[in-house]
Amino acid sequence: MYSEGKEQLVTISSYAGARKDYVQGGGGNTSVKFDGRLMAIKASGYTLAEITHDKGYVTVNYQKILDYCNTVDASADRDFEKESLEVSLGSVELLDGMEYKRPSVEVGFHAFLKKCVIHTHAVYANILCCSEEGRDIAKKAFKDADVGYVFIPYIDPGFRLTLAVKEAADAYRAEHGGAPDLIFLDNHGVIAHGDSAEEAISVHEAACNRIRDSLGLDAFPIPAIRKTADGFASDTPYLKDFMERYCADEAYFNALKLYPDQLVYLGGKMGSAIRLQDGEVFYGTGEKEAQVIEETLLGVAYVIDMIAKAGLTLRQMDDRGADFINNWESEKYRSQLIK
Ligand SMILES: [Zn+2]
Structure with a gap:
């Protein structure tokens, strides 16, 4: 079951996981929506490179996450971190033979995006996301590119970040008629997504290359x-x-x-x-x-x-x-x- 979706997850995960300039340690996460209900997402504690057809990810009912985020009153005085963690742990629906793992702590925002989602801590994106001039650099780097992007000011990961990504994507959609291809997260990283593995990869790859070229950056050293x-x-x-x-x-x-x-x-x-x-x-x-x-x-x-x-x-x-x-x-x- 879902062999095409699993193939897509392995493709995007091994793409990002093979590059230390894209993810370091257990950072970054990927997901693929199998259908209108199930989404496969990297399991917490695995690296992207460790994801195979039957290992390194869990499946969640992402409608449960959407329902929660679409109806929650975020202004109420409650422990939303605890509550939203319970929602994401409660959304796990394992496929036959799958071992229980926690979904990535960043599972929330994946639910709101296109079929294939790649979130990395790419050093090139973080040069923009960790500098005051990042937005100006992006303007130059993406000047003649057919790519939509937004920047989200630093916000706590987890529940608050999920809501911020949803709101930024909604606002962009209202203005441009579609979701932004790239979402830059200040002091954190970048999200690229698409309707296919190839599309998500090409958006992420082009973004990193454009930033690197426009700033004339040195090659990233190999960690040893x-x-x-x-x-x-x-x-x-x-x-x-x-x-x-x-x-x-x-x-x-x-x-x-x-x-x-x-x-x-x-x-x-x-x-x-x-x-x-x-x-x-x-x-x-x-x-x-x-x-x-x-x-x-x-x-x-x-x-x-x-x-x-x-x-x-x-x-x-x-x-x-x-x-x-x-x-x-x-x-x-x-x-x-x-x-
Ligand atoms: Zn992250």
Whole structure:
């Protein structure tokens, strides 16, 4: 059953999952709507590259999510994070033989978009989404492109982000007669979608290429780690060079609030699981976690460095937004899963 939809999910997931400049660690998520009721979405704790025909995703009844978001009174004084999490967990409808997994914490906004949805933390998109001039750069980069896009100011992931994506897409539809092809999320990432896997991929790919070309960005370095006596160490020259040029010590990273994945995968680990010492970066963790931290660190370094090189102004998350991530139950769950 649903073999065409599963094929599409594998196609878009392996496309994005193969690229460390598109997703780092367990970041990003993909979905495909099988019909008017069932949607397959990446399971929390899996990477996009791990998704196969029968693994790494769960199926949900996305009408339950649409119903909830379309009727909820968001101005009421209730714990919407808890309530909406219950709705998404309650929407899981497993196919025969499928093992229970939590759907991605970002399942909400997928329900409102086209058949095939690719959400990444592409470093090229994040150069726009983490700089004051991002909207101006987008205007230039997409000037002669037949592509519609919107920017959403930073908002807490989960329930609030779902409603913001729905509202931005509704407003765009009212004005242009169709959904925007691209949705840029400030200090977070980008969403591309389409009626087929090929369409979603081509929208995402063109967006990244246009941004890279219009800013003349350096190639994204390949993240690598090596085994040490008591863990792992970074084996990526670019990262060491960044630390030196920016005098980036543990305090530098502790003070940084670039985007949620940085807080989830690096937060609270500087000086313990992550040690910066004599120009080297050490990871006192297992291999999987070391690789996730390396990719996340490299993504953060590249975005900051390219923003500086392009003469743009870095814009970080505010303290309240960072506190929300640090205390969010769903994110604690996600950061545990990489161990
Ligand atoms: Zn995300």
